[in-house]
Amino acid sequence: MQLDEKASPHEVLIVAIRSEIEAVNIYSKLHDKVKNDLLRRKLKFLVFEEKKHRKILERLYSQRFPERKIDLPESSFLPPIKLKVDSKTSILDIFKAAQNAERMSEDYYKDASREAEDSESRKILDYLSRVERSHYFMIKSEIDLLEKFPDYYEVEDFHFSHDMIHVGP
Numbered sequence: 001m002q003l004d005e006k007a008s009p010h011e012v013l014i015v016a017i018r019s020e021i022e023a024v025n026i027y028s029k030l031h032d033k034v035k036n037d038l039l040r041r042k043l044k045f046l047v048f049e050e051k052k053h054r055k056i057l058e059r060l061y062s063q064r065f066p067e068r069k070i071d072l073p074e075s076s077f078l079p080p081i082k083l084k085v086d087s088k089t090s091i092l093d094i095f096k097a098a099q100n101a102e103r104m105s106e107d108y109y110k111d112a113s114r115e116a117e118d119s120e121s122r123k124i125l126d127y128l129s130r131v132e133r134s135h136y137f138m139i140k141s142e143i144d145l146l147e148k149f150p151d152y153y154e155v156e157d158f159h160f161s162h163d164m165i166h167v168g169p
Helices: 009-033 037-064 091-115 119-148
Strands: none
Touching: 009 037, 009 091, 037 119, 091 119
16 A cells, blocks of 8 residues: 655654554454354454554654654544444454555555654554565465365354364274
8 A cells, every 4th residue: 555645753653553443443343253162362463453553653763763652543444444334244354444544554664664753663564564564464364264165153152063074093
């Protein structure tokens, strides 16, 4: 994702902070909609990660701009996730939207790291870009499971039902 050339360094960080808040909201909604224990733990981990990213970005902001208050917009300036989450929204659609958001965040942080004025900011933004990439692939593996086993998220513990075979003596 190309950074807005008119965006100041503090605006870049504000967008990133808002993006992390929105990611927490998506993963929290997903967590509330699934029953599978392992998937719930993965989503809880993603919520934890995104909250940690927010703290990192807020710390970076306060170090770089101690005279400025963090004034977050109502929504991110990043392209919105075109998905209304309600009771009719499929889990698969929510995961695909989350995967898209992770890709956009990765690209945003990668571009921001190239534009950063100091090496510490570059390192932090590069780190965030790489972590968002790992989230992308984590979500991809869940999408693959959901496409192969559509009821995966609805059961507390994964089962193979008729696919079970006897292995061993």
